[in-house]
Amino acid sequence: MGGIQLSIASRLELVRLLGQAVRGICQGLPFSGEEVDALELAVCEAANNAIKHAYKGKPDGLVRVNVVVNDTGLVICVQDRGASLEDTTKLANDLSVPRSVNELPEGGMGLFLIRKAVDSVGYKAGDPDNVLVMRKAFSKQSK
Amino acid sequence: MEFVNRTEQDITVVSIRGQRMDAAAAPQFKGHMVDLIQQGGTLFVLNLEKVDFMDSSGLASLMSSMKTLGGHGEMVVCCLGDKVRKLFAITRLDRGVFRIFDTEVEAVTALSSSAKPG
Numbered sequence: 594m595g596g597i598q599l600s601i602a603s604r605l606e607l608v609r610l611l612g613q614a615v616r617g618i619c620q621g622l623p624f625s626g627e628e629v630d631a632l633e634l635a636v637c638e639a640a641n642n643a644i645k646h647a648y649k650g651k652p653d654g655l656v657r658v659n660v661v662v663n664d665t666g667l668v669i670c671v672q673d674r675g676a677s678l679e680d681t682t683k684l685a686n687d688l689s690v691p692r693s694v695n696e697l698p699e700g701g702m703g704l705f706l707i708r709k710a711v712d713s714v715g716y717k718a719g720d721p722d723n724v725l726v727m728r729k730a731f732s733k734q735s736k
Numbered sequence: 737m738e739f740v741n742r743t744e745q746d747i748t749v750v751s752i753r754g755q756r757m758d759a760a761a762a763p764q765f766k767g768h769m770v771d772l773i774q775q776g777g778t779l780f781v782l783n784l785e786k787v788d789f790m791d792s793s794g795l796a797s798l799m800s801s802m803k804t805l806g807g808h809g810e811m812v813v814c815c816l817g818d819k820v821r822k823l824f825a826i827t828r829l830d831r832g833v834f835r836i837f838d839t840e841v842e843a844v845t846a847l848s849s850s851a852k853p854g
Contacts, residue, residue, distance in 0.1 A: 605758075605759045605760040606760040608758065608759065608760065609756060609758065609760070609789075612789075627822070630819050630822075633789075634789075634791060634823075637758065637759075637791050638791055638792060641758075641759040641791065641792075641793060644759075645759070688827060688828060702792035702795060702796065702827055703791070703792040703793075705792075705827070706791075706792055706823075706826065706827070709826055
C-alpha cells in the first residue's frame with residue numbers, strides 16, 4: 594500500500610509523535626483548523642486503543658499508521674498485531690448524556706471521538722493485522 | 737506532567753503545567769488527585785489553561801477523580817482553551833457534569849458560594 598508510513602513501539606508516551614506527524618500532514622491539505630485538531634485526536638485515540646486494548650499495555654508491539662492522500666480526501670489506517678476488537682458494535686456506539694457522577698462513562702469515548710472526527714470508520718480484525726480505517730473528505734476548496 | 741496546588745479557603749486550585757493531558761499523562765493526574773482527596777480535599781478547581789491537547793483518557797482521568805470524590809465535594813474546571821472546550825462539548829461533559837468557568841477567580845468564587853452552609 595502506498596502512502597506515508599509511520600510507526601511507533603506500543604508505548605503510550607510515543608503516541609504524541611504519531612498525532613503530531615498526522616497534524617503536520619493534514620495542515621498541508623484542504624482541512625480547517627478544527628478538522629486538523631480532530632484528525633490528530635482521532636489518530637491518537639486509535640493508537641491508544643491499539644496499545645491499551647490490543648497489546649494490553651505491553652511495550653514490545655508495533656503500531657503502524659499509513660496515511661494515503663487522494664484527490665478527494667484522506668485515508669488513515671492504524672494497524673496493530675495484538676488482540677482484535679471483539680465487539681465491533683462499539684464502533685457505532687453513541688454517548689449518552691450523563692446526569693450524575695455515577696453515570697459517567699468509564700470508556701468508549703475514544704471510538705466515539707474517532708467517529709466524530711472522520712466521515713467513516715471501518716475495522717478489519719487480524720490475519721495478521723488489525724486495521725482501523727478512517728476516511729475523511731477534504732472540506733475546503735483545493736488551491 | 738507537573739501540578740501546582742494552592743489552597744484558598746477550603747478550595748484547592750490545581751494548575752496543570754503540562755501541555756498534554758493524554759493517555760500517557762492521565763495516570764499521573766489521577767494519582768495526584770487521589771492523593772489530594774485522601775488528604776481531605778473536597779473542593780477543587782482545575783486550571784487547564786496550559787493544556788493544549790486532551791484525549792479521552794485525559795477526560796476519563798477527570799471523571800475518575802470526580803468519582804473518587806464520591807459526591808462529597810465538587811470539582812470544577814476553568815481556563816479551557818478552544819480545543820479542550822470543544823472536547824467537553826462533543827462528549828457532552830459540559831452539560832451539568834463539570835461546571836466550566838472562564839477564569840480561576842470566577843471558579844473559586846462560584847465554588848466558595850456553593851460550599852457555604854445554609
